[in-house]
């Protein structure tokens with residue numbers, strides 16, 4: 001799948017296997033380390049699992065597609081996830097208007113198919129030299145993935161409102177992706193705005209600055225702070241609020257009525273993972289590829305038995321739990337054992353001997369947090385990012401586990 005890691009790493013996204021092979025041959029000879037993706041989900045997994053310096057992006061992946069719509073949508077996702085990684089789009093001769101749309105959307109440049117090898121190499125080298133800002137980080141933002149029409153519609157709604165100034169309330173049980181969706185909304189907002197993360201539980205006073213406030217656990221703000229926030233939202237200098245809550249449906253009384261009126265205008269309710277078979281399959285495949293690439297392990301095959309086991313079991317911790325199960329599935333020795341995917345065998349320590357302390361899910365969480373913190377030299381921001389948590393959420397868990 002990968003060539004010897006010599007020069008810069010280039011991710012080439014194209015569904016055409018022959019073009020992939022020809023490009024790999026050319027680019028490897030010229031010192032690039034080439035990663036291949038054949039469609040949008042693969043590209044999103046690759047760019048989040050590995051360090052990528054530059055993306056070469058064909059714009060059509062479905063058989064017969066020529067509109068470039070798939071590629072333009074993927075371009076936006078890639079730029080939201082990794083704003084510092086330049087993307088060069090590849091178009092056919094007829095695709096000048098698509099190339100212009102891609103440049104408008106943030107592509108660094110474009111190249112026409114069939115390309116001249118020398119011109120392509122020069123373009124890649126120049127683009128790498130001129131790239132903006134910091135290079136990509138391996139543990140940067142994750143894509144928000146879905147496999148069902150229901151979740152796709154929900155994501156479309158989120159993307160539509162992302163570009164407005166509307167306050168948004170995101171609710172859902174633990175691990176369903178509330179924080180991830182909030183970060184995606186911030187990344188897709190058009191303006192270059194500053195955002196502040198606020199932990200509802202530990203917040204003692206409302207901050208002064210910040211264009212967007214992401215409030216995790218808004219129901220845990222004290223009643224006086226909720227009232228003060230409602231008043232602030234009536235003022236001319238009101239920030240935009242993206243509020244996350246685990247419990248609005250179960251206990252609406254926790255919200256001050258004035259605050260409810262402000263932040264409840266756009267409500268996105270993330271459902272529990274259990275029973276969402278199409279989402280489970282899409283997420284499982286993504287996490288499998290992601291962890292295989294990240295740990296340098298072969299990607300185990302997911303057969304029908306595995307998929308039925310995943311679809312049938314409960315997911316009390318939702319996507320966070322599926323992510324952990326798939327990481328263990330990648331790391332285990334006997335990759336074909338379906339038992340790894342059923343809840344009875346999730347007891348920590350059994351799947352990856354020696355890496356996790358035996359005991360409850362709590363023990364596993366503590367161990368995971370500790371290992372991640374160590375790996376990042378106790379840098380909480382980076383550890384939180386890797387674990388898919390906000391910093392306040394990680395601090396809360398660290399306190400709970402006495403770390």
Ligand SMILES: Nc1ncnc2c1ncn2[C@@H]1O[C@H](COP(=O)(O)OP(=O)(O)OP(=O)(O)O)[C@@H](O)[C@H]1O
Pocket residue numbers: 142143144145146172173174175176177178179180181246283319320323387388389390393
């Ligand atoms: N749709 C998704 N696609 C990809 N990854 C996801 C998705 N939803 C959740 N995840 C992953 O699952 C984990 C938990 O997500 P997140 O922290 O956003 O959940 P949450 O609802 O905010 O949880 P909590 O309420 O416990 O803070 C993270 O690793 C996140 O990247």
